[in-house]
Amino acid sequence: MTLRNRTLAPRAPARLAPLLAAGLLVCGLAGAAEPPTVTGLKTPESVLLTSDGRLVVSEIAGFGQDGDGRLSLVQPDGSLQTLVEQGLNDPKGLAERNGIVYVADRNRILKVDREGVMISFVPADAFPTPPKFLNDLVFDAEGMLYVSDSGELLSGGGGGAIYRITPEGEVSLLINEAQNPAIRNPNGLLFDRANPRHLLVLDFGTGELLRLDLSQGAQLSKLASGFGGGDGLAQDKQGLLILSDWKNGKVFKLDLKRAGAQPVVYPQAFQASADLTLSADGKTILVPDMKAGSLVYLPK
Template identity: 40%
Template sequence: MRLFAAFILTFSTLFAFADTVYDDFQMPESVLQGNDGTIYISEIGERDVDGDGKITKIDPQGNRTTLAQGLYDPKGLVLFKDKLFVTDRDVVIEVNTIDGAYGVYAGTMSFPKSPVFLNDIDVDEKGNLFVSDSGDFKSTGFVFKITPAGEVSLVLEDQSDVIKAPNGLLVDGDKLFILDWGGEFFKANLKTNKVKKIAEGFTGGDGIAKNGKTFYLSSWLEGKIYTVDKGKVTVIKDGYEAAADIALSKNKDKLLVPDMKAGTLTIMDIK
């Protein structure tokens, strides 16, 4: 597995357009890269099985280690001040990025509605976390906000007939971008609670990344990566088995794509 990654790394150095592929992950759902270059990956293990979920990290030299293990079905990841926040089924956990020690940050009982399928997570500049609950993946989803004091509330509650099964989240100031599993991509204003549909057709929508005005969206069901640029939708990559929650690299020149069914992490050149 290391040899394989090393070979692909060498290969991609020779041919700048080739992707770097790491394999042998157990249902990778989400990925991000910290400012020091470390890549973090959540691995579900077997779905609905407790204890086999973990967070793996790849250091800038390409060394792969387990940061935290014994989780349930970890999914969305976000870093805030060297703490890694992770959705894990019906709780949000906080992981120390140095030693991997973790604990529950927002427990099931602190949510105003019982969480069903906590999925993506993002953070604003003040440290407020936004967490999607995809519910039954049809119409029972919600978005929660968790303040730095640990208070959990529902956001956009009056838009629950519009936002049905939120998966990908991306917060940018007062704006919250939401990719719904049903395929719609929304921009919500967190001050006015107004929601606008930007684009649609991303059936099985999963992750959102943003670089300037360009959005990158993944479809888990279609195995595709899209860009949305001023409303123009383009497929930039196809053929994944299940493209999950994507992220931009720290230099914003690469897109990190976990393929949950293939068990791979692809680092794709987007320059």
């Protein structure tokens, strides 16, 4: 699929040159006191920085409307280009391996190549139980893909689960709410840099940060709480964890290496902070603001 130039943004002022030098797009600037912001996105849910430097955003557009979701590329020159123009049903979490972008698309997982060609990877009927709200994606070091199913998130119910998927697309259940009630509406997934067998899980329904120890048969423990509608997870090279609260429009940082550390909230307010990531240099948090239709570059 040919890339299409969709929105041309204004050039950034000279005072923001250091951000551009770090590979950051700056557009839709609201003022000196506000962080740089990309505007013109349709219900952005997740942002991914790929290994080859592409910045991909999933756009849900209308919730529950089949076919109107898309993927966009944020360009360094201040423009948005469409990678996948249509055919997605509520795309959310993104992950990348060997240049291929994987997309959690409501009840299925798709693969998208660099040209925007989209194929099915895991259809809905490949799951042990019909998925309800596939959300975040993350790869482990061996190439196994993990996906959260947030269950009855939209109606306030539970029923969440986390699945593990082989490179061939074979799905197995890792854990669900029936096995442990703490897995109510799992959302953000991330492997801890300090221990690659520890899968961090941020639950939307409980606002808790959990740890799944995969070396101990998916043993679950709680690390922290108070994250409202827990959504995205990111971690810098020093181990500092970044978390988003969709319900309350907040972003937190948490130092897992420091015993007794408490979450610290950033002063920047969002309408609905979603599945975030870090810039290549680790100095900026890229936050999709779903209800505002924007991508905010928040200094870490």
